[in-house]
Amino acid sequence: MSLEQLTPGERGEIVEVRHCGGCGGGCHRHEHHENSDGHHTHSVSTRAEKMGLHVGKMVEVLKNDDNLLLLLVDEARIAIDRKIAKSIRVIGVAV
Numbered sequence: 001m002s003l004e005q006l007t008p009g010e011r012g013e014i015v016e017v018r019h020c021g022g023c024g025g026g027c028h029r030h031e032h033h034e035n036s037d038g039h040h041t042h043s044v045s046t047r048a049e050k051m052g053l054h055v056g057k058m059v060e061v062l063k064n065d066d067n068l069l070l071l072l073v074d075e076a077r078i079a080i081d082r083k084i085a086k087s088i089r090v091i092g093v094a095v
Contacts, residue, residue, distance in 0.1 A: 001092065004069065004085035006061040012090030014057045017048050048084050052076065058093065 006012055052073055053059070062077065063070035069085050071078045 001090060002086050003059065003061075003071075003088040003090050004064070004082055006064065006090065006092065008061050008064055011058060011060045011093045013093055014053060014055050014059060014088055015091055016089035017046050017053060017055060018087045018089070046087070048080065048088055051078055051080070053078070053080075053088060059090065 001012075003012065003014075053071075057073060060072040061069060062072055066082075068079050068081055071080065
């Protein structure tokens with residue numbers, strides 16, 4: 001299920017973070033790195049991942065209203081919009 005489907009008080013484990021689609025690429029960034037061999041590597045990270053929403057992280061929904069979700073992740077509160085929440089797949093976890 002997507003993160004946006006969780007209700008306040010529910011927890012979930014992130015299993016996938018995808019490009020949100022329709023943002024014109026604004027939710028992700030292409031990065032170029034040079035490894036120890038001097039070769040260039042390429043990676044793509046989403047805005048959600050930059051905010052600490054990675055596969056394997058546990059999240060708790062504090063608020064889920066019309067436009068925004070307020071999440072608790074590692075003792076930090078993070079607000080995301082519904083479009084980003086739709087791009088994050090979770091497995092619900094019993095509290």
